[in-house]
Amino acid sequence: MNFKELIEARYSVRAYSDREVEDEKLALVLEAARLAPTAANRQPFRVVVVRDAEARQAMSEAYSRKWFYTAPVIIAVCGVAGESWVRSDHTNYNLADCAIVMDHIIMQARDLGLGSCWIADFKPEPVRRILELPPGIEPVLLTPLGYATDEPRSKRRKATGDLVYWESMAIEANES
Ligand SMILES: Cc1cc2nc3c(=O)[nH]c(=O)nc-3n(C[C@H](O)[C@H](O)[C@H](O)COP(=O)(O)O)c2cc1C
Secondary structure (H helix, E strand, O other), X not given: OOHHHHHHHOOEOOOEOOOOOOHHHHHHHHHHXXXXXXXXXXXXXXXXXXXXXXXXXXXXXXXXXXXXXXXXEEEEEEEOHHHOOEOOOOOEOHHHHHHHHHHHHHHHHHHOOOEEOOEOOOOHHHHXXXXXXXXXXXXXXXXXXXXXXXXXXXXXXXXHHHHOOOOOOOHHHHHO
16 A cells, blocks of 8 residues: 555544454554654653553543444553643644644554544543543543444545645635
């Protein structure tokens, strides 16, 4: 699969088989996270891998979709905002860094034949408690990881002209 094919093949998997994720594949996914770029190379993130069945069941309190907590692995990307690069206007880039880490995880997973799904709509408090996150470390994104049992859907996306502008966002410039 080349990179364009990989991008097209990735989709949000919301049904997983019981098949375990091989240790070697999980190691490659975690290595992709480690190699992710971060602002000023601060690496202000921690990744928590949840494989234990009881812990995954407990995670249902944070996000109750069965396909999420019954997947063989759950990965949490946690931000350490206090370690992040902060722009001169005080914008903290922690969320951007964590998103890049998760994207590396998700794309590497797909390349290995594994499904995943970005999850932001979870309750953070149970995640902090279940994963015993120390103060200053916040859960930012979760994903289940495993083998898909559903099928890819066609991608519904805005047209390029609605998303990409050249030189200026003035309407006349984009229409010419
Ligand atoms: C930052 C982010 C947060 C998301 N949170 C959720 C979520 O909480 N639950 C969910 O089912 N999907 C979630 N998604 C998946 C999106 O709904 C999905 O990526 C989008 O609809 C496009 O579909 P596709 O991933 O199949 O291409 C999230 C995606 C992103 C990028």
